[in-house]
Amino acid sequence: KYVLWNGKILDQDDKEVSVSYEDRGYQFGDGVYEVIRIYQGAIHLLDWHLDRLFYSMKEIDIVPPFTREQLIEQLRDVIKANQFQADGKLYIQVTRGEQPRDHLYEPNLQAVYYAIVTPFEKPVDMWENGVTVMLQEDIRWLRCDIKSLNLLPNVMARTTAQKNGYDEPLFYRDGIVRECGASNFFLVKDQALVTHPTDHHILGGITRKQVIRLAKELGIPVYEREIDLNELEKAHECFLTATPLEIVPITQIDEKKMNGGAFGPITKKLFRYYQEKIPEDLFS
Numbered sequence: 001k002y003v004l005w006n007g008k009i010l011d012q013d014d015k016e017v018s019v020s021y022e023d024r025g026y027q028f029g030d031g032v033y034e035v036i037r038i039y040q041g042a043i044h045l046l047d048w049h050l051d052r053l054f055y056s057m058k059e060i061d062i063v064p065p066f067t068r069e070q071l072i073e074q075l076r077d078v079i080k081a082n083q084f085q086a087d088g089k090l091y092i093q094v095t096r097g098e099q100p101r102d103h104l105y106e107p108n109l110q111a112v113y114y115a116i117v118t119p120f121e122k123p124v125d126m127w128e129n130g131v132t133v134m135l136q137e138d139i140r141w142l143r144c145d146i147k148s149l150n151l152l153p154n155v156m157a158r159t160t161a162q163k164n165g166y167d168e169p170l171f172y173r174d175g176i177v178r179e180c181g182a183s184n185f186f187l188v189k190d191q192a193l194v195t196h197p198t199d200h201h202i203l204g205g206i207t208r209k210q211v212i213r214l215a216k217e218l219g220i221p222v223y224e225r226e227i228d229l230n231e232l233e234k235a236h237e238c239f240l241t242a243t244p245l246e247i248v249p250i251t252q253i254d255e256k257k258m259n260g261g262a263f264g265p266i267t268k269k270l271f272r273y274y275q276e277k278i279p280e281d282l283f284s
């Protein structure tokens with residue numbers, strides 16, 4: 001298996017493929033990442049993912065170790081080197097680089113990055129049965145718009161959800177529903193979609209963006225506005241969106257069953273249309 005390692009395509013067992021203990025990603029989580037879907041060897045919605053990766057680097061002041069064109073070329077190379085033609089995921093991570101441990105970073109550090117391709121099983125079980133979510137107070141920082149490596153609150157929330165018999169956390173802050181632990185949240189009310197606006201409280205999901213685009217094509221109105229916690233009671237359907245999961249119905253929020261615990265009709269329509277449109281946004 002081959003990895004993209006700081007611009008080179010290397011065997012995963014190559015001794016160059018190793019991280020210094022003084023890498024700031026390792027010590028501080030000082031870095032950013034992307035997860036991209038691959039369908040039959042082709043990359044999905046690459047432009048939007050690259051826009052977000054460059055945005056995340058800019059916001060935390062990492063000097064990109066590649067140009068956009070170089071990275072695209074290298075991502076193609078790593079897929080090619082693995083002769084990867086199946087369904088998979090592409091993980092890209094960029095950390096600020098190495099230096100003696102100090103909160104203050106040195107200017108012009110050489111950022112460290114890698115990308116790997118992994119095969120991926122479609123989450124058919126979730127598509128058939130949906131997921132249950134547990135409301136939890138959002139204890140994350142106030143720059144959730146940056147796809148940062150610091151995922152400890154997400155890890156803790158997911159664990160708490162699982163321990164309580166739920167699949168995923170659903171975060172709220174100041175009485176407003178924000179997003180799930182690793183996905184965006186939508187509700188359906190009166191045949192329209194409502195989802196949190198893109199600001200520092202949520203990650204601007206690529207799947208969220210695609211779903212909004214597709215909903216508009218289908219003539220389904222979309223409102224990007226804050227959702228009050230007590231609106232959940234009146235929602236007709238709810239679903240979450242994330243790159244690996246696409247669209248997954250939420251069948252239960254805390255004790256309350258949504259849409260009788262089944263896949264709602266608007267969610268289903270969007271799910272089908274999403275699948276149908278995948279070939280239009282592939283890059284290889």
Ligand code: PLP
Binds near residue numbers: 206
């Ligand atoms: N929100 C959070 C906190 C996430 O971690 C993710 C993805 O991992 C998303 C939303 C969904 O984003 P995307 O659709 O780009 O995968």
